[in-house]
Amino acid sequence: MRLTVLGCAGSFPGPESACSAYLVEAEGFRLLIDFGSGSLSALQRYSDMNKIDAIILTHLHCDHMLDACTYIVVRRYDPSGPLAPVPVYAPLGAAERISSAYSQDSETIDDVYSFYGLQPGTFPIGPFSITVDRVNHPIETYGVRIEHAGRVIAYSSDTAPCEPLLRLAAGADLFLCEASYLDGADNPPGLHLTGGEAGEAATKADVGKLLLTHLVPAWVSEASIVDAAVAAFAGPVEVVRPGARYDL
Numbered sequence: 001m002r003l004t005v006l007g008c009a010g011s012f013p014g015p016e017s018a019c020s021a022y023l024v025e026a027e028g029f030r031l032l033i034d035f036g037s038g039s040l041s042a043l044q045r046y047s048d049m050n051k052i053d054a055i056i057l058t059h060l061h062c063d064h065m066l067d068a069c070t071y072i073v074v075r076r077y078d079p080s081g082p083l084a085p086v087p088v089y090a091p092l093g094a095a096e097r098i099s100s101a102y103s104q105d106s107e108t109i110d111d112v113y114s115f116y117g118l119q120p121g122t123f124p125i126g127p128f129s130i131t132v133d134r135v136n137h138p139i140e141t142y143g144v145r146i147e148h149a150g151r152v153i154a155y156s157s158d159t160a161p162c163e164p165l166l167r168l169a170a171g172a173d174l175f176l177c178e179a180s181y182l183d184g185a186d187n188p189p190g191l192h193l194t195g196g197e198a199g200e201a202a203t204k205a206d207v208g209k210l211l212l213t214h215l216v217p218a219w220v221s222e223a224s225i226v227d228a229a230v231a232a233f234a235g236p237v238e239v240v241r242p243g244a245r246y247d248l
């Protein structure tokens with residue numbers, strides 16, 4: 001199983017990264033998790049944009065789904081002919097949100113995407129066993145656990161501290177976890193994690209490696225985020241970068 005970071009900037013694209021988008025591959029199957037602002041560019045840089053087999057959108061904030069609108073053009077108007085609809089697993093209302101952002105006429109996009117509503121539970125996507133659960137964010141948002149051949153990647157999506165996050169991350173080899181806020185600051189409640197909270201979650205879940213993502217470079221000190229995470233988690237900690245690949 002391979003994880004490729006396509007975009008990792010939090011809330012809006014940064015000077016060096018698109019917003020959240022992560023490619024997970026195994027047995028020739030390509031699963032895209034989130035499709036945030038600017039990430040279609042990175043998808044073309046690090047993979048074949050025509051060969052995505054399935055998409056998970058963890059929630060419908062723009063920094064996690066907006067390039068699913070632009071991707072309609074890729075699949076509908078390919079010079080060799082329209083590409084087959086790709087399955088999209090997302091909160092209810094995703095089809096309407098993507099369609100309305102793509103076209104003011106809210107046209108049907110069934111030729112491009114086949115939508116499946118997310119709800120807490122475990123289900124297969126290609127060779128993967130996927131588990132999702134609601135996490136602590138203002139809109140319907142799902143953390144994700146991806147399992148294949150005895151290895152596990154967990155992804156927090158956007159969340160404040162919560163028990164479902166710990167269950168999803170339990171024993172994961174890689175824990176891709178957001179760390180948007182500085183510890184000690186007057187942060188809005190119920191929205192995001194600090195570096196220290198990400199480290200605490202990694203410790204409680206007993207993960208192998210903590211991968212910090214969704215930092216906001218314009219607003220936070222990366223060094224401070226990392227220092228807080230390292231103080232709370234004794235294992236390896238790394239801030240992800242676009243193009244970084246992790247093989248399990």
